[in-house]
Amino acid sequence: MNPYYFASIALILIGLYAILAKRNVLKMLVGLSIMETGVNLLLISVGYVSGRSAPILSEGITPDRAVDPIPQALVLTAIVIGVATTAMALSVVINLYEKYKTLNVEEIRRLRG
Amino acid sequence: MVKRIFAIVFILIIGFWMAKALDQVPFGQDRMLVGKYYLEHVKEETGAVNAVTAVVVNYRGFDTLGEVTVLFIASTGVAALLWRKKRKRTAKTEGSVVLTTGARLLLPFIMLFGVYIFIHGHLTPGGGFPGGATIATAFLFLYLAFTVYEVDHKIFEPLEGLAGVGYVTVGLIGLAIGGYFLFDWIWQTWGIGKENIGRLLSAGFIPIIYTLIGIKVGTELTGIVDNMIKEPEEGGQ
Amino acid sequence: MSDWVAIFIAALMVVSAIFAVEWRDLLAAVVGMTAVSLFASIAFFFLQAPDVAMVEAAIGAALSAAVFIFAINRTERYESEEEGTGWWVKW
């Protein structure tokens, strides 16, 4: 059980725990952001090949000495998507706070049934 | 309290299930299939030294186009949601003297460093995204330092649009010349810079695209920061 | 357990994540989140992914933290009282 795998799964689950247990909306968004970081870490650690170096093919590094570049390309996109989602979520929360004057999830329940 | 215990039990079971699944994907084992092709062919097919940049811009350029759109949606969305008739900056305290002088001194260097990152995207690690982010932090620096400073939307939004339009036009030119959307026509058809791999003017249209992405990401993140920091005046809707 | 650096960083990440979730003061939570992002950036460096490390540091740590702080600035800073956080949580 590799430490990075363990860390990524732990981060994902702590993020999920925050969303499930915490009542403050901003805390939930912190949990969401942590979950996304955990997923990125998982993606990278899946693409890592032990004993190889970064995929910059400068003079010293030959193709069979480099790590898998694809997960790194994917994570580049995933991180920025994570930030975009967080920025959007926060602006929604700002609007929400302006109208509802509360951040407690139990009170944000006007739309139900 | 019961809710927390249930939550912990739930996430433990889910964690155990994911761990069991991950055990079958051993860490550090060479499972590359398409990755191996990229590493072997990156030099002659794209001319970039940094394989990740080549994959990001050239091989999987579509993802990055999507990626830039996501950031564009985020900045437009934030602007749409936080739009008010009259908005002004409500920062009360001016930055300390260290901050203000630091801002004046360091600003050009941070900008320069950001531009350096995305211009050398195809050689050294980092590319359009960190470069753009560094430029955005430069503007953030100004926002924190001065209570009056505001980015002029009249210039930033069209610049953002222009960079986006630029990126899509590069793709369309590729479609026109090479027959495929986002086709690297500089490298594949014209073959400029084939001889000086590893130096600045090489790797086809990767530097052009990364410059456009750098400008776009920079302006967009500054736009988000600007929208977030301003508060509606009391009269504002 | 190949090398202790990985374990150390992984442990740091998990602890700062737990603290980020448990702290009542939202600003502290954001700092915890940024710490997680920073350690992740270092982990990426050790996993031979420099590009991703730079992006994570520049965007993940700096900008999402800044956005969160602006959001807190326009809403409330502290979580409501009856949160019942653990004994080991100060802020």
Add this chain to the structure above:
Amino acid sequence: MSQYASLLIALPLFGAFFIPILKRISKSAVMPFLVLVTLIQTGIAAWVFNEVYITGKPIIIMAGGFRPPIGINLYIGHFAALFVLVIAVTSLLMTIFSFKAVSVEPKDKYAMLFLLLMLGATGMISTGDIFNLFVFMEITAISAYALIAYNKTGEASEAALKYIVLGGIGSSFFLVGVALIYGSLGTLNMAHIAQLAHLVNPTVAKAGLALLIFGLAVEAEQFPLNAWAPDAYQEAPHPVTAMFSAFVVKASLYAMGRVIYILSAVEGWSSILRLLIILGTLTVIIGEMSALRQNNVKRMFAYSSIAQVGLIAVGLALGTESGVSASVFHMFNHAIVKALMFLAVGYVAVELGGTEINKFEGLGKRMPVTAFAITVGAISIIGIPLFNIFWSKMQLILAALNAQYTWMVALILGASLVEATYYIRLIHTIWFKGEGEKVKESSVLALVMLLLVALIIVIGIYPEPFWNVMQKAGSDIFNVAQYIKNVPLMGVSP
């Protein structure tokens, strides 16, 4: 020549990026520009549609000029060609409706988000690469978050928040699924994955497939995961709700169907499918039951739309070709009917200022054309023979009975009985109850509504040509062997 189909993606993108520049030139030109872009998009989509259906071969767009497993490819097969056309046409109709329906101020931002929502859905349907599917899913999702919260009212923000939190969790676990699949196979191209699916070791495959479907099911509104949908439909601007229920949900349903069938060689496949059928049936039942005593008509239509989506999901998860083509036909019919009904409800809300049921009393006398549109839509949704949904519902039920799911069919039919009740109550309130002075209806929207009504009745009376198209589209999803053959995979040495 066929690579020019990539304009389907490039054009809305170009339009969206061009709008801030256009705003500088003349602020009022934004909405007409939006109509222009959607019009050109419809033209391209129509050209692609008849190109694919005449030659019979799918169009493979290779982004960047690299052959599939290396580069990303767009696979515009029979289904994608059809549904890109549906998306383009619906967006065109909704841009016309946006002129009247959207009054909240930053209209240019609305236009950009509108175009990007259309782009996201088109991308999701035509992409041939799992991670690209994730990116387009995110584009659709984030533009949906922005559009739902666009009205800046408290309720709209609340609805958007719910969608963001649930969508965020869903897409994170989708990424974990992608990581597992990539970890064990090394490739992201769907056709390549389908080819190598049997090599994956069983536990990873089962977990990966489950997580992928979980991620997509959140977007595709399956039973417990669709709690965000009624609020999102209710609070979004009216044209956006119509687009939402017409094709955004369908795109994630298609993606789920595509993922199910490319990983069909996976060992735990049938058990996950049975779970999906149970979820789909629950979606139908809970969706219909919750619409029973709704007094907000828009929310009632939202629940009814969720229920129909559940029915489509059951069709997809049956695992037989007839089931899949029936669910494709139902997607097509449902898109038309729901676009019409949300357009009509939105128009009533714009004219009479609200969608509560008491606003609908005596609508027959006040807005006859809109009332007629809602009535035809409601009657066709109930499943009356001379209208279009009847044929696809019949095919779905027969396919389900063919697959020995008799109890599921009994529950679904019970649910559609419930659906008949609340629609009939609505029809009665509209035509035979209450009075009101006549409201002048805009001729353009009346024309659009009558066009959709005519389409519903034409399909209802003579479904034969549409059914042939649907069968081709259904087999496009179902038989993966043909899919793998169509995609020119480079022989990458495993």
Add this chain to the structure above:
Amino acid sequence: MNELALIVFAPLIAGALAWLIDIKGIREIIGVLGAAVPLGYAALLYQKVNGGLSFAINLGVFKLTFALNALNWFFLGIGALVGFAAILALVSTGRDSYEWLFALMSLSGVLGVFLANDLMTFFIFWEIMTFASFMMVLHYNKAASLKYFLLSVFGAYAMLIALGMIYAKLGTFDFAQIQQAMYKEAYAVAFKADTVFSKGESILIYLLFLIAFGVKAGMFPLHVWAPDAYSETNQSYAAMFSGVLSKTGVYGFIMLYLLMGTRLAIELGGFRSTTKFGYIIAFLGGLTIIVGGLLAALQEDIRKLFAYSSISQLGYILVGIGVGTALSMQAALFHALSHALFKGLFFLIVATIVYRTGKTTFADMGGLAEKMPFTFAMAFVAILSLAGIPPLVGFASKWVLFEAVISQNLPVLGGMVFFGSAIGFVYLIRFTYAVWFGQRPTDLDNVKDAPLSMAVAMAILALFNVILGIAPGLVARELNKIFGKEVIGGNLYVLDLGFGKYNALAILIYLIAGIVIAGIIYFMGAKARRVPVTDTYQSANPVTMDYNLTIRRNFFLPLKETLAFWLRISFDKLYHDIGAWIEDLAEVLRNYIYNGSVQSYAWYLAIILLILALWGV
């Protein structure tokens, strides 16, 4: 377009045209023409009945096939005739083009059901008919229409499941192929070989078909929609509604016999002298007769009275089908024809009364005979026919039915049938006396007789009632053609069942002779004296205002009191409570599941992940 397609689609097209051209004069003409086409072609096709006429439309999704044989020509005749009469009457009572569209659509639905040659076409036209007739009732009253629509769609969906199961196993909808497959099944069951359908499945299919056709035929537990639906719609349409649409249920039962009869008989075994599954239908039919008859007697509203009486008459047909012998099936078909004729006539009469007087309850009517002589004559024919007085068709069909039931020595069923005709007579007396004779309320003095279109419609039906009554052999010949063998013997005027003979002509002559003699005595100066209408019978009960039993007000109150215990058990309330319970359950479910908090929604996601984890592990 060959004749079958024209028959089925002419009313639909005419209805659509009438709806589009919304001009008062023209739409009536189009409508009547639309209804006349099927009647005309039905007559024309008489020679080509066994000519194997067929027609198919390929709709891609399904192939709609129609065919003509002796059985569905018989039903086609009933449908076209009574339908044409009802549409003719609709000319004057029709309020707007909405009713023209849906009346004609339901007519084309019915004709489509009769002519269908495969289960899917049968189902599609069944749905069209249900929907169109529902829209006619929705126009007048929401609650009644909703109850009707839900029950009939419940039946339609039951049929759909049965149909789907057959399609899943046999892969075909076509009647002929299903029939052969079922014969093979029957032999397989007989020789204990393995069969395609298991015993449980075939019973399930039988029950589903029973529910589906039971709802439409108004069988006992599922009859609650009929009284409201028949009374809450345009009365001239009610003639077609109860006369023709209920026959589709009867046609369905016969189809059930044709398709799965032998298989179910062998599978479920016999009961006394009939098959077990047949006896269920017969017994429920019997119950329908009793319930329908009793409730009809207790009604104060004319329309409700005839609605209940229509249900009880259908009970006869179901008993006929249930008994299952060739003779009883022919009796059922015969009674189906006569029921359509006299029930159609009755509803047209009610339509005229309502159209002219605007009143519907007994209390405000009376002494209309002088004011509406022609309608009274028609009513007299209808009453004789329903009560089963010899020269008219009602007697012929009832007689054959009684003979059939008794010859199978089924005492319980026989008892029910006899009770039914007795109670039928009772409520007819009330109708005759309360509406036509006695004192006329002052506001009905200037009542005019039936308008021309209704008069013609009533005349047509009355004519058929009389002709087929005098010459039952005409009908017997048709019925024998359906069954292929000589079941009811005798020539044009005589029905010879081997153990009983009925000479219609002779009885007619005796009747005329009797009437002449009675006429002479009456005119010779029998001292007729005027009797005050309020001359009530009290049988020793105190005469109080609410217990004032006149012919017009709660004439059968004592009967209601005796039955008070039984009247509490009403299936109507049962279905209503089920509906209300489901609605409350839905309300609770919705508020519990979609409770608005993002956290609980996130919990749902976690639960699904948990299920995936446990299921997938």
